[in-house]
Amino acid sequence: MENPLQSVEHRDVRVRDARTAFFEQGAPADALVPMVGTVANSWSRCIQVGLEASARSAGVDPVTDSQLRETRDRNAFLLSHARGVLSHLYEQIRSTGSVVILSDGNGLVLEGMGDADFVSRADQVALKAGAQWAEGLRGTNAIGTAIAEQRPVEVVGAEHFFDCNAFLTCSASPIFDAGGQLMGVLDISGDSRSHERHTLGLVRMSAQLLEKRLFEAEFGREILVFFHPRMEYVGSLQEGVLAFNQGGELLGANRCALELLKLTRNMLRQLDFGLLFDQNFGVFVDRSMRDPHALSSLPRRHGERVYARMNMPAALMPAARSAPPPAPTKIAAAPARTSKSACSDGRVSFDCLDTGDARMGAAIQRATRMVGKDIPLLILGESGVGKEMFAKAFHDVGPRRSAPFVALNCAAIPENLIESELFGYLGGAFTGARKEGYTGKIQQACGGTLFLDEIGDMPLNLQARLLRVLQDRVVTPLGGAKPVPVDVSLVCATHRNLVDAVKTGAFRQDLYYRVNGLTVTLPSLRERTDIRAIVANIIAIETDGMRDIAVSEEVLTFFERYRWPGNIRQMHNALRVAVALLDDDEDLIDSTHLPEELFAMESDSDEPVERAEPRPRRIDVAPLQGAESLETIEKRAIEQVLEEEGGNVSAAARRLGISRNTLYRKLGRM
CATH class of the missing domain: 1.10.10.60 (Homeodomain-like)
Known part of the structure; x- marks a missing residue:
């Protein structure tokens, strides 16, 4: 096949000369100068299987109706996603005297649609559903040769092996599944005299679109990452698509992704997100969930960058539940009452924390998948968002719930005491030490969960010791020489940006990779959509669920618009004061029960916010x-x-x- 810029007539003449040299004079395929290797090699394969070019027909009957139904049933997944693409493709070539065809991976035509004036001619060569177009049966043709070559193929006029098919022009592209296995072929066939140069490109694009749909359907329950080195290509057919499970393990990659990342399919099961990109998977997921439509810049391990967006399936990101109905203002109406909360029994659970906010719900879903696995959990978020409560809930739903939950705030203890608090010491190990010694937090948590809050504030010298403990699973108390085996589930939290801390040398990179097995980011209170449910939970906790207290609509509206610089900790303190100020015969919290400093902090804020201000009148x-x-x-x-x-x-x-x-x-x- 020669340069497509040449005229159809000129091309046909040269192809017929090549046919004469090959079929009549016995010239080898590699000597056919005007022919591209694809067609010439196909002719050679046809000769080898005993086909004769001069045969009036291929002599292959279509399969029976029952056989066609069985084949369609086996290819139901392909057909269900291909029919829309077929219809769209046909709309692009309508009235051009052509047909659009979908075959299975063996060349059996499953479906076809085309212009009536060409369909009758196509029927003469069995170009219809149920017909077999494998190269070994029908000779050189776009469908069969695309299967044999495993790539897009165009066969025009006399390039077909059989003389009887010389009136056809066919362009076909193979369709591969997510594992790289051939599923089928997409083809456009028409009269060779109406050959269009763009047809093969149109078929290739349609096959790419279909492959993308098949990939997304196959991994519809996984986390999909769409990427490309050029920002404007994200969202196009040229974008790469990767499928990950919730642990960041790579499950699949489309053909574009393999080409962009220079990977082979054999490498896929050996890779995860962290080996492909120089960023923690949890950080990427949390950042993407804040704005699912925004593009993230992802650094590759060797320095290049790609632009990416993430798609989280609905099953992994539950929709926010609707907020409770607003409580009417004043006691003349019946305000909504708080009910006994899941948190009011003294134990913190994920059910208690999952009060309807989508981002918090997604964080809970992801953390739940790690329960019982030896994977550290890193909780990020502003001060006061409830990182310790989240860690307790994680502990309480796991197999270690009956063992200790031991917390240490690395920012609240003087630097010279953290080491002894964490690792413990023997009696008389240093001046001021208790003579009976002290069992450190790590040993106290043995069999249970160790929660290191504000780990970003841990001194560098202790980071090295902690890393050794995590690696070796033994701890040596101060003043001691014998290491003690420990078994802890590690949960860490910080409000700091640990990636920046690693870059500045304030946090060890090796420890960072050790503690951030799964990262979840808790939203700030001002970002949450479940303020009313949180208020109800806090009141239930403060009253132990024994008192029926309502909150006025004025206060609830104020809470929803307030910036909450102290997050849930600040709200909890405000509601604790409000409950304490209620008289025995009162059951409604209104603006007069709120701490005055709440309004002072609001008026001192530099951020302009539209808000209701329930100040005492x-x-x-x-x-x-x-x-x-x-x-x-x-x-x-x-x-x-x-x-x-x-x-x-x-x-x-x-x-x-x-x-x-x-x-x-x-x-x-x-």
């Missing part, structure tokens, strides 16, 4: 009327505040700055 008393006595003015003020508070004596007393008993006395009710 002023007492605006009507102007003096003549020479009123102080008692009259006081009584009028009390009556006005009581009216504004809907008769709520406790709320009115707080606004007046007096106790409830004093207010009763002033009203003459005692």
Whole structure:
């Protein structure tokens, strides 16, 4: 096959000359100058299997209807995803006198659609469903030769082996599954006189599209990463697609990914995300989930970069549950009540923490997959987001739940004491040591879970010792010489960027790779969509589920718009104060129960935020009327505040700055 820029007529003449040299004069295939090796080699294969070019037909009957149904059933996965592509492809070539064909991996035509004026001619050569177009049966043809060559093929006019097929022009591209196995062939066939140069490119693109759909369907329950070195190619047919499980192990790669990463299919099962890219898989997943449509810049191990986006299946990222209905304001209506929370039994569980936010739910889902496995968990997030509660929940759902959960805050203990706290010491090991010695946190956690909070603040010299403990699974107390075997599940947390700390030398790279087996990032409170559910949980904890307390809509709206610089820790403290300020006969938390410093912190914020501000209201008393006595003015003020508070004596007393008993006395009710 010669240069496609040459005219169809010129090309046909040269091909017929080549046929004469090959079939009549016995010229070898490699001597056919005008022919591309694909066609010439195919002619040679046809001769070897005993085909005769001058035969009036291939002499191969189509399969029976029942055989065709069985073959279609075996290829149901291919057909279900190919029919849309076939229809779309046919729309591109409609009215060009052509047919679009899908065959299985053996060359049996499964489906076809085409222009009526060409279908009758195609039927003459059995170019229809049920026909066999393997090269060994039908000679050189686009479908059969694409199967034999395992690559896209174009066969025009006299390039077909059989003379009877010389009126055809055919362009075909093989379709491979995610494992690189041939599934089928996509083909466009038409009259050779209407050959178009772009047809093969159109078929190749359609086959790529179909392969992409098949890949995404096969790995529909896994994490897919779409990437390309050029940003504008992400989302195109040229993008690479990788499939990973939740542990970051590579499960599959499409053909574009293999080409871009210079990999072979035999290498796939030996690789994971960390071997392909110079970034932690958990960090990439968490970052991608914050904005699923954003592109991330991923560094390759040898210095190059690619742009990537992630697709997390719905099964791994549960949709956010709808928030509880808003509670009506004031006691005139019936506000929504808190119910006994999953957290109110004294134990922290993932059910307690999973209150409807999608990002928190995804973090819980990912952590749950690691339960019972010897893989360290690294929890990232701002101070106060509940990293220790998350670690406790992780411990409590695992097989070590009956063993100790031991926590050490590396930032809260003086540097000179961390070593002894972590590793322990023998009696008299240093000045001030207890004579009976001390069992360190690592030994205390033996059989259970060791939680190292703010591990990013651990001194460098202790990082080296901790690394040895994690590697060797033994700990040597200070002043001792005999190592003690330890078995702990390690959970670490930090609000720092450990990647930056590694770059600056503040955190050991080898320890970083040891502690971040799976990384989850907990969202800040201001980013969460489940504020109302969190409020209900906290109140249930504070009241031990024994008291039915509601929160006004005014307060809930304020909570949803407030920036919460201290995150859940700050909210918990605010609600603890509010519950404590409730009188025995009160069951509604409103703005007057909130700590004043909450509003002071809000007003000091530099960030402009649209918000509701449930500040205590002023007492605006009507102007003096003549020479009123102080008692009259006081009584009028009390009556006005009581009216504004809907008769709520406790709320009115707080606004007046007096106790409830004093207010009763002033009203003459005692």
